[in-house]
Amino acid sequence: MTRMDSLWLKNPTLAYRDWQTSEAAGADRRPFSARSIVQHQAMFEHFRRHLMARGATIGSFGAADIERFWQSPAGRSYSQATRMRxxxxxxxxxxxxxxxxxxxxxxxxxxxxIEGWPDQEPTPQYLDAIEDVRLQNYLRSPADDLATLRSRAIVATFLATGITAAEARAARLGDLYPEVRPPYLFVPAHGPRDARTIHLPKFAVPLLRAWRARRETLPIEGELLFTLKPDGRPITDMSFGRIVATVLYAIGLSAAEPSPRTLRNTFCRRQLLAGRSRDEVNRMLGLSSHRTCDRIALTIREDEALQDRTVR
Known part of the structure; x- marks a missing residue:
């Protein structure tokens, strides 16, 4: 067994990362994109942690371990497409x-x-109105230590602004204005998305104000708003997902997939429920297509139809 082969048993996370960047390829034998590699690493790490909790390893897991993975709190929320991935x-x-x-x-x-790609587009993941308020209330609670304050500030930013993980990675200290009236986050233009200003809801302002003040005192290189390392490197998708999952699980919200996308969808749904037009919500999300808003709006109509049937 070579050094690389034995690394799979000693440090599977490192072995998987090395394999993805040097050898792994898709069905067409083309190397995976950088974005796909990040997503694959996050998925692998999630599955590896599941195996650790069950006392299994990359070299020993079986079909029963995969089945139990589908029954985990996060696994139960996976769409058919996610399971297939x-x-x-x-x-x-x-x-x-x-x-x-x-x-x-x-x-x-x-x-x-057995598994297959869904015939229809999967229902978007989101927190319903009650869960949304529950998370908002949790984010209002005091956070004394640095790690907790940072984690809650990250979750609050996703929930309060609907920005993407990529936009959160690129956000700078000078983009956040929690002290002005009205308080807002500035999202610079990138790719096809125009620059936009997103006003902060009340639940997020004290927390983001506290984080901004704390961030200014930290000995961190660069101007990124969120970073886990003193060298100022951006936070990875995997770390963002882990942070969101930790906060959601802490308050018993395990039905929806714990990810920044779920919080972005929740933000979108909240705006639509408040009566904003899809054009206005699209601008808040930085989108040119109505596809996301239409899919979220459909979940609202389905809920209303269910309530009507229940009343009758």
Whole structure:
């Protein structure tokens, strides 16, 4: 067994990262994009932590471990498309581990014949109005230590502004204005998205004001609003997802997929419920297409139809 092969058993996170960036490829044998690599690493790490909790390893897990993964709090919220992405990832991983002698079998192979891509677009993940308020109230509670303050500020930013993970990674200290009236976050133009200003709701202002004041005192290089390291490196998608998941699980919100996208959808839904037009909400989200707003609006209409049937 080579050093790289044994690394799969000693440090699977590092081994997976090295494999993704140097050898792994898609069905067309083309290397994965940088964005796909980040997503795959986050998915692999989530599954690896599940295995650790069950006392299993990358070299020993079986079909039962995958099935229990679907039954985990996060797994139960996965759409059919997300499950299919995990199955394809695990199948690709197991085939490689068999090739290098780390595994003897591929428990994901049979799932490829069972799982399939959805015929219809999956329902977007979001927190309903009650869960939204519950999270808002939690974010109002005091946060004394740095890690808790930073985590809550990150979650509050996603929930209060609807920005994407990429926009949060690029946000700078000078983009946040919690002291002015009205308080707002400035999102610079990038790609096809124009620059926009998003006013901050009341629940987020004290927390983001406290974070901005604390951030100004930290010995961190650069001007990024959020960073986990003193060298000022941007936060990764995997870290953002872990931060959101930790906060949601802390208050028992495990039905929806714990991700910045879920909080962005929640923001969108809140604006639509408040009576804002889809054009206005689109501008707040920095979108040119109405696809996201239309999909979220459909969930509102479905809820209203269900309530009507219940009343009758």
């Amino acid at each position: 995990y199955v394809k990832l695990l199948d690709r991983l197991c085939r490689h581990l068999i090739f290098v002698g780390v595994r003897l079998d591929n428990p994901a192979a049979a799932l490829l014949r």
